[in-house]
Amino acid sequence: MKKIITDIVDFLNINSNTGNTLEALQWIKKKCNELDIEIFFEQNGNILAKKQNLAASGLVLSGHYDTVKGDIKVELTDDFIYGRGSSDMKSGVLSMLYAVSKATILSPVIALTCDEETDSSGANLLKEMVKDYKYCIVCEPTSLKLCTAHRGRTVYKLVLKGERVHASVSPMNNVFYELSKVLSFLKTFPNKKNDFLGLETITPVSVKSYPDIYNVTPDKLELFIDRRKTTSINNFEEDLEIIRNMFDKINLKNYYIEIDPNRKFNTLSYFCKDKNFINIAKKSMKNLKLDCNEYPFTATCDGSFFGEKLPVLILGPGDLSEAHTKNEKVNIEQILKSVELYLNINKGVFNGL
Numbered sequence: 318m319k320k321i322i323t324d325i326v327d328f329l330n331i332n333s334n335t336g337n338t339l340e341a342l343q344w345i346k347k348k349c350n351e352l353d354i355e356i357f358f359e360q361n362g363n364i365l366a367k368k369q370n371l372a373a374s375g376l377v378l379s380g381h382y383d384t385v386k387g388d389i390k391v392e393l394t395d396d397f398i399y400g401r402g403s404s405d406m407k408s409g410v411l412s413m414l415y416a417v418s419k420a421t422i423l424s425p426v427i428a429l430t431c432d433e434e435t436d437s438s439g440a441n442l443l444k445e446m447v448k449d450y451k452y453c454i455v456c457e458p459t460s461l462k463l464c465t466a467h468r469g470r471t472v473y474k475l476v477l478k479g480e481r482v483h484a485s486v487s488p489m490n491n492v493f494y495e496l497s498k499v500l501s502f503l504k505t506f507p508n509k510k511n512d513f514l515g516l517e518t519i520t521p522v523s524v525k526s527y528p529d530i531y532n533v534t535p536d537k538l539e540l541f542i543d544r545r546k547t548t549s550i551n552n553f554e555e556d557l558e559i560i561r562n563m564f565d566k567i568n569l570k571n572y573y574i575e576i577d578p579n580r581k582f583n584t585l586s587y588f589c590k591d592k593n594f595i596n597i598a599k600k601s602m603k604n605l606k607l608d609c610n611e612y613p614f615t616a617t618c619d620g621s622f623f624g625e626k627l628p629v630l631i632l633g634p635g636d637l638s639e640a641h642t643k644n645e646k647v648n649i650e651q652i653l654k655s656v657e658l659y660l661n662i663n664k665g666v667f668n669g670l
Contacts, residue, residue: 321652321656322393324348329398329401329403329407333382334385338362342431349414354414354417355367355369362432365443367417368424371422372423374425375666376425376453377428377454378454378456379429380455381439382407382429383431383433385434387641389643389644398646404636404640405641406456406633406635408634409456409655410429410456412652416659416660420660430442433618437584441581441582443623444626445626447623450627451628453629454659455632455633457616458634458637459637460635460651462610465611466513466514466589467514467614467620467631468514468545468546468547469583469586471546471576474539474575477496478536480492480534481535484533492538499567503542514547515547520544520545522543523540525538547586550585598665601658605657605661615637635647
């Protein structure tokens with residue numbers, strides 16, 4: 318069994334849900350030392366690293382080692398590795414490390430973050446430190462398909478106000494009636510469509526009531542709405558204005574909507590427009606007999622933040638549909654090929670192909 322596979326199994330046995338990543342960080346540091354990889358920057362669990370004694374090639378390999386919560390028994394079969402984070406994205410992290418360890422002329426730079434599953438503070442820190450490099454690959458699970466764009470994500474908070482009275486009175490302006498109008502409207506919200514990224518979505522995900530008492534109607538509800546953008550916008554206020562205008566049409570009595578102030582970072586949709594970088598990746602993939610077509614990344618990731626500073630592609634082992642599931646797994650063959658692929662792309666970058 319190849320060492321990278323046993324390493325991934327070991328790594329998966331370390332719980333590293335966001336906010337609980339210290340042990341995983343120590344494991345990564347030890348592994349970097351074993352693989353002759355030097356960490357030249359570290360802050361709050363976010364690191365930059367490259368092969369010892371090699372200059373940087375201009376390629377950044379980005380990933381995160383935090384996971385969502387939920388323990389899964391780590392298992393190794395002939396074709397798959399099971400475990401929390403196997404697909405999203407500890408296998409990608411090890412592929413990055415092994416690719417860098419095998420570099421011989423110029424080294425990719427590794428950018429690892431510890432909070433992608435929550436607010437991506439790490440990516441917003443590291444993007445400033447890699448802005449002078451040439452290209453970035455975010456090694457999220459894409460089944461080794463080349464993703465050249467991904468959706469944006471914004472969380473909105475809709476506040477509805479009503480009257481607080483005893484439940485036995487049953488007031489006509491019960492704020493829950495207003496909420497029902499909103500939910501019905503969201504089902505038929507006229508989302509736009511991008512030919513490549515597909516249909517936008519607007520999804521209610523959580524609601525809070527004030528006060529939260531079983532025999533009193535609340536005087537305020539907060540509805541949190543997950544918005545996935547596929548069309549290009551210049552800023553979040555542009556989309557918020559679209560939503561406000563739509564809500565005005567359903568005659569809500571007393572409401573306001575805003576970008577959730579408790580969410581640190583939101584993401585705009587991203588499209589890679591650097592044809593040279595795309596062609597370098599396609600040529601490398603063709604050499605390995607991989608699918609060379611372009612695909613959308615239907616989730617969101619740190620790519621939009623790094624994409625503010627340099628061209629980004631999303632390309633990694635694992636299937637996105639496996640991420641966060643109760644039986645999360647990753648294909649072993651994809652892991653092995655991803656190491657070769659990153660090395661090939663790195664050569665293409667510094668050779669100027």
